[in-house]
Amino acid sequence: MRAIVLSGAGGVEVLAEEERPTPEPGPAQIRVRVRASALNRADILQRRGGYAPPPGAPLDIPGLEYAGEVHALGPGSTLWKPGDRVMGIVAGGGHAEFLVVHEREAIRVPDRLSWEEAGSVPEVFLTAYDALFRQLHAQAGETLLIHAVGSGVGTAAIQLARVAGLTTYGTSRTPGKLRRALDLGLDVALDASDGWAGLLLQQTGGGGVSAVLDLVGGAYLADNLRVLSPRGRVIVVGTVAGGKAELDLGLLLRKRLHLIGTVLRSRPLEEKIALAREFSDRALPLLEAARIRPVIDRVLPFSAIRQAHQVMESNDTFGKVALVWSNDE
């Protein structure tokens, strides 16, 4: 099979397409013929050598999500039949023509979604769904601040929060991304270049927000605590602005705040299955009804993987960079 392979850690020159053995599905697994995937910030980190795959994941084939057809069933696998359209997250190996997963990790692809749309769903919608509903326990009537609102997770979170009856505030340094986020249902756009914390407190009459979805980290932490209302919660999903921050413990106590760290990739199988099943029950109907939809900045063939990485690193994207296998490559 064709696969994107990392020859080492570094710039985009370490990425290349190579032939690799097609994986065999084990007990309760399925083999998926991947039609589309997408790029994630973690793929960039992994390429640079800063995010090793967890045990069990392919060491040198990146890629954290997929959409494709069930191609073969492992022993005892009963949930799918060959040809079924499925999608999901993997701890690595998503940027290959074939991959194997436990059958219960796979999620049905709604008929209305194209391959590139389906391949752009799993990481950002599972991350946002898990963060908002399983960890922040966000509920109708609450207010939510979303950082990096033009990112894949940001665009997913705006839509899920809107469906759930939350009022959303979103930050970005790029006015164009803020405009597109408003089109997507964001309630209040905050220019991160202008000191978003002050703007937010102004917009909320000093009351702040009840929850924060933070994909930025670093110095944003102090302002997150500042804009949270009493008993507020912040979940940190990414730390692109830095992995260390000074924490005001006194403020954490006085406001009785909750600070939560999360990651999907290293979770054990049983947790990934639980999330995939719950997402299938609750979020698939929203995708089918087009109440939520993947936001795709552009679609590139896997043969342009280096360009795809460069595009993501430019930070000029709004939503996902999708990747597709084309037959004539």
Place this chain on the structure above:
Amino acid sequence: MRAIVLSGAGGVEVLAEEERPTPEPGPAQIRVRVRASALNRADILQRRGGYAPPPGAPLDIPGLEYAGEVHALGPGSTLWKPGDRVMGIVAGGGHAEFLVVHEREAIRVPDRLSWEEAGSVPEVFLTAYDALFRQLHAQAGETLLIHAVGSGVGTAAIQLARVAGLTTYGTSRTPGKLRRALDLGLDVALDASDGWAGLLLQQTGGGGVSAVLDLVGGAYLADNLRVLSPRGRVIVVGTVAGGKAELDLGLLLRKRLHLIGTVLRSRPLEEKIALAREFSDRALPLLEAARIRPVIDRVLPFSAIRQAHQVMESNDTFGKVALVWSNDE
């Protein structure tokens, strides 16, 4: 009535006993004739000027807990009758001969407890109960690290955790306090002078603990994160070692940790009532059966309030410094 009054912010010289008007119970309130109270770290902070009482609390009468007899009923108050023995927390005013509280904030005093024992229960047992069971959701089989294990909250937490089937690790800088904590049911004592984090990881085969009850703050935060197992939780109840700390956000994410700040004093009435009622249902039977008991370092009359503050500031106490009103003062 007699009351301990703060004439300003400073050393123990700002504390004095004065005459104040006896408060009148409002609707659904009771007036309590206070027989005993105890000293808390927050009383020291308030005396020094660093912890103003929340709105509605007496401005210059400190004291956060009480035990005494119901003395008068406000309009519509039906839960108690005069002479009933009650105890509870207040946002201030506990160091006076009389105080008023909402009738549903008061907790029945078990027959077996003396006044000084009852007056030493509310702050530390409500704090520990709330932290362990309502916020950390600690469950049988889990491992819990308790800092400042010789403090009032520490001695309460050891006992509650033991009853609930947790394995406890406790830190203190004082060997004598660690010995007494072991007598109280602590499973593993860690000398905080010796680098408790390394000792703890050694004791747990590198696995760490599932939860931390932190009364220290400051530099302990980094080590708390280090010793927590994946999905671990830390609740910070006090920051005597400092209110600022560097936080390793990357570690918070990778381990998927929860960091919780909490305080009782400023909570709204309905939350205090909910806690008092739940504590009455679940923890009073444990007090009645002597499965948990207040640990009292010494009992002093309110006339020795300055000495009481000095004793607590010495950090030489194990458990509570109780205060009682004597009739011959």
